[in-house]
Amino acid sequence: MHIIRVKDLRKKYENVEAVKGVSFDVRNGTFFALLGQNGAGKSTTIEIIATLKSKNEGEVIVDGAVLGKDDDAIRKTLGVVFQYSVLDKELTVRENLAIRAGFYNMDKERLRTRIETFSSLMDIDAFIDRRVKTLSGGERRKADLARALLHSPKVLILDEPTTGLDPKSRKDLWELIQTIKTETDMTIFLTTHYMEEVLDADHVVILDEGLVKAEDSAENLRLKHASDTLRIVPKDARLSQALKDEGIPFTWKNSIVMVPLKDAFEGLSIATRHKAHFESFEIVKANMDDVFLNITGKELLENGTENPR
Numbered sequence: 001m002h003i004i005r006v007k008d009l010r011k012k013y014e015n016v017e018a019v020k021g022v023s024f025d026v027r028n029g030t031f032f033a034l035l036g037q038n039g040a041g042k043s044t045t046i047e048i049i050a051t052l053k054s055k056n057e058g059e060v061i062v063d064g065a066v067l068g069k070d071d072d073a074i075r076k077t078l079g080v081v082f083q084y085s086v087l088d089k090e091l092t093v094r095e096n097l098a099i100r101a102g103f104y105n106m107d108k109e110r111l112r113t114r115i116e117t118f119s120s121l122m123d124i125d126a127f128i129d130r131r132v133k134t135l136s137g138g139e140r141r142k143a144d145l146a147r148a149l150l151h152s153p154k155v156l157i158l159d160e161p162t163t164g165l166d167p168k169s170r171k172d173l174w175e176l177i178q179t180i181k182t183e184t185d186m187t188i189f190l191t192t193h194y195m196e197e198v199l200d201a202d203h204v205v206i207l208d209e210g211l212v213k214a215e216d217s218a219e220n221l222r223l224k225h226a227s228d229t230l231r232i233v234p235k236d237a238r239l240s241q242a243l244k245d246e247g248i249p250f251t252w253k254n255s256i257v258m259v260p261l262k263d264a265f266e267g268l269s270i271a272t273r274h275k276a277h278f279e280s281f282e283i284v285k286a287n288m289d290d291v292f293l294n295i296t297g298k299e300l301l302e303n304g305t306e307n308p309r
């Protein structure tokens with residue numbers, strides 16, 4: 001069931017402990033997400049699993065192979081798209097793939113077949129014979145993905161894969177990743193600070209300052225750690241008094257009354273009872289930004305930095 005198992009993983013750099021006893025399991029064939037701001041320990045964890053960095057303590061098992069003993073087997077199981085491209089910019093995409101194929105003793109016929117697969121799946125024909133340095137951000141990401149998938153890995157690791165991409169390229173890349181998962185049933189392991197990228201994850205681990213703070217499906221985390229909100233534009237002060245009289249908790253935000261809800265039906269009931277006192281209302285569904293804030297006390301911003309509260 002579990003293709004990756006991480007137990008009590010620790011990594012220290014001089015006086016800084018980047019990973020502080022992290023444990024989690026990744027089930028075979030699922031979409032797993034490691035969520036946290038930059039500096040949370042996500043990339044360090046990935047690099048240890050991928051055999052690129054040593055650990056100080058803990059255990060990592062990938063498809064039955066033990067880190068530190070069976071590293072070659074682990075590398076064959078994983079395909080990794082790193083946060084920053086590892087392609088040789090002076091070579092063409094085809095040349096980069098050919099070099100990578102040599103690491104797996106892949107003959108020319110097998111390489112040709114794999115390139116044909118990528119061409120039909122991600123349309124790389126248009127730029128496969130161009131130098132990497134001439135590619136757009138979206139094209140380069142497709143080339144990175146082709147490199148990671150070249151040896152047909154069981155697990156595709158995506159370390160902040162959309163960093164630096166424009167919105168359209170991000171959307172296109174995710175559509176491609178979803179297609180790959182659907183057609184191959186490959187395990188997808190994502191690290192990200194973009195909330196919308198984890199909404200479809202089967203399992204989410206929230207990492208903060210090198211520690212696991214919470215884990216569950218995205219929907220269960222939302223239900224446990226955040227609430228929907230009734231947002232009301234009041235006509236006058238009578239609305240706040242009416243809410244106080246009923247003992248309904250609320251806050252003000254930019255002249256808007258914010259009421260935390262148990263569910264959407266509670267919001268409808270409150271709005272119906274007090275409709276004479278407001279101009280308009282809306283019920284806002286809790287999202288992963290709210291979850292992260294409530295669990296860690298920090299907001300995740302678009303650039304991945306945190307905003308302590």
